Amino acid sequence: MSAxxxxxxxxxxxxxxxxxxxxxxxxxxLLKAIAVPGYQVPFGGREMPLAYGWxxxxxxxxxxxxxxxxxxxxxxxxxxxxxxxxxxxxxxSRVAGVDTTEATEEADIIQTRHRIPEAPLRExxxxxxxxxxxxxxxxxxxxxTETRKMHGYAEYGLMHVRLYEDIxxxxxxATTYSYPVMVNGxxxxxxxxxxxxxxxxxxxxxxxxxxxxxxxxxxxxxPPYASVKSLDFDDHPFEVxxxxxxxALCGAQNSYLDEVVLDDRGGKMFVCSDTHFCADRxxxxxxxxxxxxxxxxxxxxxxxxxxxxR
Amino acid sequence: xxxxxxxxxxxxxxxxxxxxxxxxxxxSVPEVSTWQIxxxxxxxxxxxxxxxxxxxxxxxxxxxxxxxxxxxxxxFLLRAYRTTLPRLAVSLPVDTAEMLVxxxxxxxxxxxxGGQVLGPTYDYTHRLLDFALAAEEGVxxxxxxxxxxxxEEGMPHVADILDYEGLIExxxxxxxxxxxxxxxxxxxxxxxxxxxxxxxxARGDEGFVLALGYSTQRGFGxxxxxxxxxxxxxxxxxxxxxxxxxAIDIGDVVVSECHMINQFEGSAERxxxxxxxxxxxxxxxxxxxxxxxxVDRALRAREFGEEARYPAEDEExxxxxxxxxxxxxxxxxxxxxxxxxxxxxxxLIRKLRREFEERQQKDAAE
Numbered sequence: 001m002s003a004x005x006x007x008x009x010x011x012x013x014x015x016x017x018x019x020x021x022x023x024x025x026x027x028x029x030l031l032k033a034i035a036v037p038g039y040q041v042p043f044g045g046r047e048m049p050l051a052y053g054w055x056x057x058x059x060x061x062x063x064x065x066x067x068x069x070x071x072x073x074x075x076x077x078x079x080x081x082x083x084x085x086x087x088x089x090x091x092x093s094r095v096a097g098v099d100t101t102e103a104t105e106e107a108d109i110i111q112t113r114h115r116i117p118e119a120p121l122r123e124x125x126x127x128x129x130x131x132x133x134x135x136x137x138x139x140x141x142x143x144x145t146e147t148r149k150m151h152g153y154a155e156y157g158l159m160h161v162r163l164y165e166d167i168x169x170x171x172x173x174a175t176t177y178s179y180p181v182m183v184n185g186x187x188x189x190x191x192x193x194x195x196x197x198x199x200x201x202x203x204x205x206x207x208x209x210x211x212x213x214x215x216x217x218x219x220x221x222x223p224p225y226a227s228v229k230s231l232d233f234d235d236h237p238f239e240v241x242x243x244x245x246x247x248a249l250c251g252a253q254n255s256y257l258d259e260v261v262l263d264d265r266g267g268k269m270f271v272c273s274d275t276h277f278c279a280d281r282x283x284x285x286x287x288x289x290x291x292x293x294x295x296x297x298x299x300x301x302x303x304x305x306x307x308x309x310r
Numbered sequence: 311x312x313x314x315x316x317x318x319x320x321x322x323x324x325x326x327x328x329x330x331x332x333x334x335x336x337x338s339v340p341e342v343s344t345w346q347i348x349x350x351x352x353x354x355x356x357x358x359x360x361x362x363x364x365x366x367x368x369x370x371x372x373x374x375x376x377x378x379x380x381x382x383x384x385x386f387l388l389r390a391y392r393t394t395l396p397r398l399a400v401s402l403p404v405d406t407a408e409m410l411v412x413x414x415x416x417x418x419x420x421x422x423x424g425g426q427v428l429g430p431t432y433d434y435t436h437r438l439l440d441f442a443l444a445a446e447e448g449v450x451x452x453x454x455x456x457x458x459x460x461x462e463e464g465m466p467h468v469a470d471i472l473d474y475e476g477l478i479e480x481x482x483x484x485x486x487x488x489x490x491x492x493x494x495x496x497x498x499x500x501x502x503x504x505x506x507x508x509x510x511x512a513r514g515d516e517g518f519v520l521a522l523g524y525s526t527q528r529g530f531g532x533x534x535x536x537x538x539x540x541x542x543x544x545x546x547x548x549x550x551x552x553x554x555x556x557a558i559d560i561g562d563v564v565v566s567e568c569h570m571i572n573q574f575e576g577s578a579e580r581x582x583x584x585x586x587x588x589x590x591x592x593x594x595x596x597x598x599x600x601x602x603x604x605v606d607r608a609l610r611a612r613e614f615g616e617e618a619r620y621p622a623e624d625e626e627x628x629x630x631x632x633x634x635x636x637x638x639x640x641x642x643x644x645x646x647x648x649x650x651x652x653x654x655x656x657x658l659i660r661k662l663r664r665e666f667e668e669r670q671q672k673d674a675a676e
Contacts, residue, residue, distance in 0.1 A: 013394070042497040049390040052639025054646065077650045084646050086319050114650045132643065143626050145500045170662060176654035195654040215636050217497035241657055258653050273650050 008068070008097030016063040017095040022046055026064040026219070030210060033221035038183025039151070040134050045217035055088055056214030058111050058130035062092065065126060065210070066109055071099045073107035078115035078256065078273035085113075102276050114177075116198040118255045118277040121207035123224065129192045131213040134220060136180045136190040156188045159231060167236055176241070182229045183222060191228075197240045197256045202228040245270040250281035251288040333378050347371040356564075356593025357381055361634065362388030363494065363513050364395075365563050365592050382515075386635045393494070399549040402557055406545055406567050406590075407467055414541040416468045418571055422539075424465030429542065431596075468539040469569045469586060478571065478584040502625050507609050511602045512591055514632030522622040523601030526608045530620040533607045534573035535587065542566040542594050566595045570603035577615060585614065 009015060016023070022044075029043035048056040066072065072092055076085040080102040088111060089100050101107050104119040113130040121127060137147045140158050150156065159180055166174040179196035183189045191199055192211060202209060202222060209222040222228055232238035246253045248260075248269035255277055257270040269290055272278035282291070334341065348355055348371035358370040362385045370388060377383035413429025416422050428434075443449060472478040484503060491506040493513070498506070511519055526533055544562040551558065568589040576582035587607025589599030608622040621627050631637060 019394075019396075042499070044495045044497060047389045047393040047494075047635065051386070051642060052636045053641075053643030054639060056639075077647050081318050082647050083318070083322060086322060090319065090322075113646075114648070132640070144630075145626065171665065174658060174662070176658045177651040193648075193651050195650055197654075215640055241654060256650065256653075258649055259656060273653075 010094050010097075013095045015068065015096060016066055016092070017048075018046065018060065018063045023064040026060055029219045030061065030064065030221060033210070033219050034208070034223045036187075037222055037226050038181075038187030038189040038220060040213075040218040040220045043217055043219050045214050048214065050087070050091065052215040053132060054084060055111070055113060055130040057212030057216075057219070058113070058128050058214075059088060059091065059212075060214060061128045061210050061212035061219065062109055062111050063096070065128075066092070066096055066098060068096070068098065070108040071101050071106055072096075073101050073104065073110045074112075075110065075115060075117070075274075075276075076113040077258070078117070078277075079275040081275065104276055114193050114195075115256070115273060116194060116201045118252075118272070118274040119280075120201075121205055123206040125207040127205075127207050127209045129194075129209065129211045131190070131192045131211045131218075132215075133178075134190055134211065134213040134216050134218040136178075136188050151187060154186065154188075156182075159188060163231060164233070167233070173232070173236060173238075179238075180231050182227075182231060184227055185229075188231075189220060189222075189228075195241060195256060196230065196238075199228075199230045199238070200240065204228075243270060246288055247272045247278060247281075248288040248290040248293075250278045250286045251291065252278065252281055252286070333376075342375065344368060344371040344375055347374050353594060354379070354381060356595050357516060357598070358384045358388055360592040360595050360598065361385045361513055361515065362392065364388050364392045382634050382638050386638065389635050399551065401560075402548045402550065404545045404547065404565070406541065406565065407470075408464060409541060409543040409545050409565075409567075410562070411461060411465055411541055411543040412564075413543065414465060414539065415537075416539045417537040418468060418539075419471075422468055422471070424462045427461060430594075465541070467569060469571065472538075472571065472584060476583070479574070479586060481586065498629055500626060500629075501612070502629055504606070504610070507625065507629060508588065508590070508602075508606060510629045510632055511589070511605055514602075515634035515637065516595070516598045516601070518632050518634070518637075519605055520597060520601040522608075522628060523604035525620065526604050526622045531608045531622045533570075533585075533587065533604065535570040535604055535607065536572075537600065538569040538571035540566070540568045540596060540600065542596065564593055566591050566593065566599045568596075568599040568603040570600075570607055572607045574614060585610070 014020065018026070025044055029041045033039065033041045045057065045060060048059055050056055050059060062072070072089065073080065074085045074089040074092075076082040079085065092098055093100060104110065104117040104121070107125065109126045109128060110117065110121075111128040111130065116127065135144070135147050137150060137159060140162060141147050141150070150158070163173050163175070166172065175196065177195045178190055178193045179199055181189050181191050181199060181202065191202060204225050204227070205222070206224050208224055211220045213219070230238040241256070243257050245257065247255060247257060249271050252272055255272045255274060258273045260269050260271055262268055348367045351371075351374065354374055355367055355370045358373055358381055359365050359367065362370065362373070364370070369391065370384070373384035373387040374381065376387060411424075411427055411429075413431060414424065414427045416426065469478055469481075473480060484505060491503060491509060493506065493509050498510075502510075525531065527535075542564065544564055546559045546562055548557040548559050550556060566589075570587035570589075572585045572587055574583055574585040585607060587603040587605075587610075589602030589606065591599050591602070605622055605628060608620070609625050609628060611618040611623045616623075618624055
């Protein structure tokens with residue numbers, strides 16, 4: 001940007017908070033991660049002014065790739081208006097002065113926790129995942145020295161045994177989120193705690209997918225159009241969640257639904273977890289079974305008004 | 311209500327206002343100043359500086375005030391500030407033998423060159439609540455008597471006395487001693503060398519390190535320690551600016567240091583000799599440096615060919631879990647919404663229960 005252009009961010013901090021050397025170090029880690037899809041690259045993660053476990057890895061990755069002209073979207077649980085998404089968006093508005101949006105298609109960078117947006121991503125977009133535990137084998141082997149060896153030898157039998165034990169016990173694989181994937185036929189990778197519903201969206205995605213784990217100090221990535229296969233068996237193929245219900249607000253039958261408890265007697269409704277997707281559909285005139293219900297709409301309105309406050 | 315979980319910007323801003331009000335408390339009570347915290351809650355400031363890895367009493371006092379006395383939160387504040395600071399220089403190694411000692415005791419010898427110096431310690435106070443401290447008129451201007459003779463200058467380390475006789479393992483600088491590992495710039499790596507371990511322990515949570523050290527005394531490990539020496543006082547910090555080429559003194563910091571002397575049976579290659587455990591911390595943090603020295607020795611198991619069997623000897627376990635900023639963050643992140651994953655688990659548990667009931671009915675029918 002030109003020197004004459006107004007500085008739009010809090011001038012007490014470098015653009016996007018991190019100093020340029022740190023960003024450079026993180027970009028080097030990102031380039032390595034993209035070159036070796038699914039491999040966890042150790043990086044010198046910095047202490048951020050947000051708590052570990054609250055998106056420090058994703059924030060450092062976003063801070064390293066964002067430019068002043070980029071538009072940022074932040075979601076948590078698929079929603080733009082959850083408190084931590086609001087908090088992270090506020091952070092970047094302050095330290096980077098970038099434009100923010102709730103529209104998936106308008107965003108250059110989307111930082112996410114626990115979901116992949118329902119709307120398909122396009123080339124040039126960057127999806128930044130917040131990762132609490134980058135190691136897919138950690139629940140099976142607590143030692144980093146051991147899991148690094150297992151990745152080195154591509155020795156993933158332990159994970160297959162775990163999935164097989166589910167089948168032996170329940171008749172099907174009983175993992176619903178953080179469902180392990182094989183990237184580029186080489187590295188076993190944690191997709192972060194997204195529901196397995198979202199796993200197929202990672203495959204052949206035109207966008208760049210970057211994963212930042214701040215506390216564990218690891219970065220990994222999936223380049224565009226890469227192979228990302230959820231682990232399964234020939235006789236027990238991978239399946240995603242389905243619902244008997246449709247979204248109560250927009251009537252969508254193919255989106256990930258959250259269960260909203262309406263009373264303490266079992267009353268509930270199901271609504272899209274992706275708030276922007278749902279609002280878009282309602283704007284197009286789609287209605288779910290409670291789409292005309294004042295109480296249900298009040299719920300949706302509250303969410304939208306909170307958004308309008310920004 | 312569900313809407314409350316959704317929250318939003320207004321709720322966040324209101325919560326900031328509310329915490330400011332709560333922090334101030336009853337406005338008829340005078341506001342505490344950071345000077346008062348720095349002067350009168352000095353040990354809290356010391357802990358925050360040590361685990362915050364930043365030697366600045368004023369900022370640590372500010373962090374304590376801002377965190378309403380929650381020291382782990384104050385440590386987090388100081389760390390987050392520290393990471394924005396430029397690194398201007400790297401100091402020379404500090405020589406603690408040249409410390410201006412305020413306290414120095416050895417439990418291994420009755421008397422030592424330089425003498426035992428009790429200094430300010432709670433050790434021999436009876437832990438009776440002192441109601442005089444709660445009195446309206448305050449404590450006045452308490453003054454301790456000055457000793458008749460000044461302390462000797464230069465107090466050799468007790469470990470060096472043993473070293474002279476060859477009874478303790480010699481302290482050999484690491485091959486890469488010029489560039490110590492720096493956890494604030496590099497991710498943890500394993501196997502970890504002693505510099506990485508000591509830095510981790512020095513920044514580590516006092517409670518966690520204390521419990522681990524204690525566990526080695528109770529039998530989860532066994533290093534048979536003696537408190538060779540504990541000292542606390544001011545040391546000079548020196549740097550060598552490139553344009554000068556010689557060392558200049560840039561100021562003093564207070565540090566606490568502990569040398570533990572531990573048993574070692576010897577092996578075919580090594581004669582029986584004592585081994586070392588070391589603890590060092592900013593400020594007056596005696597409990598911390600003693601526990602740190604115990605854990606340091608326990609973590610040296612590999613070096614001495616000992617089997618690492620207990621938690622305090624397991625470097626991945628200790629190093630990955632010692633940092634309270636990391637630990638507090640990850641535990642507290644459970645407060646963040648997890649309803650997408652919870653929905654996935656709800657779906658699964660309903661399915662599993664349905665399948666269970668179907669099996670039961672089928673079994674009953676048969």
